[in-house]
Amino acid sequence: MDIKIIGIENIPLITEGNDIAALIVDAMNNEDIDIKNGDIFVIAETIVSKAEGNKINLKIIEPTQKAFDIAKKTGKDPHVVEAILRESNEILEVGPDFIISETKHGFVCANAGIDESNVEDNMATPMPEDPDKSASLIMKKIEALTEKEVVVIVSDTQGRAFREGAIGTAIGISGMKALWDRKGEKDLYGRELQTTSIAVADELASAASILMGQADEGIPVVVIRGVNYVKTLKSSISTAKDLVRPKKYDVFRKT
Structure with a gap:
């Protein structure tokens, strides 16, 4: 075959x-x-x-306190963290440079599937x-x-x-x-x-x-x-x- x-x-x-x-x-x-x-x-x-x-315009997102707290643990931009929170049903694990969550679709993956590559500056694409x-x-x-x-x-x-x-x-x-x-x-x-x-x-x-x-x-x-x-x-x-x-x-x- x-x-x-x-x-x-x-x-x-x-x-x-x-x-x-x-x-x-x-x-x-x-x-x-x-x-x-x-x-x-x-x-x-x-x-x-x-x-x-x-698409998500990261510039206009206002991070919550939870986003700032997670950003300190991960080293991620608080605006990106807030976008991840908004695309997630649940945060499962947080560590250095990663956030594992269940997305709104039910998938468990890193960063709620939000992608910052192959997109314009200060923009991101969720699933x-x-x-x-x-x-x-x-x-x-x-x-x-x-x-x-x-x-x-x-x-x-x-x-x-x-x-x-x-x-x-x-x-x-x-x-x-x-x-x-x-x-x-x-x-x-x-x-x-x-x-x-x-x-x-x-x-x-x-x-x-x-x-x-x-x-x-x-x-x-x-x-x-x-x-x-x-x-x-x-x-x-x-x-x-x-x-x-x-x-x-x-x-x-x-x-």
């Missing part, structure tokens, strides 16, 4: 109101890349937030308000423009507990299930799998992240082609929230 990972270049700097789906299709046409049935589009959450006008809805809208528009059946994943770069380094993570999905439940299948020795569940959407987001990079690569959209289980997992009701472990089962989280 061959899997292709294709970085889409020539996507312009995104501003509020831009039609991401149309820009993707135009860029692929200009690069003579045909869109095929089953293509998986992994899109950086930063450009989705920009297109939706979801899209509803990444699953964003993914769905982009998917439907690409399908309308191309008459092809595709998948869209909105990705973010996040760290992981007990592991160094950050990886691409799915925060919004449309057109496939986030998890691949392999319970009941057989291993090489004929034993039946009892609990194996694969975070397929996260694996795809991580694969795309290799090409996207984190600096000036300028590749916010990646197409993954040849993943043969996507069509069988096609579902309009699956969301990225399926990847979030319920708090009552999170044995590493303080209750």
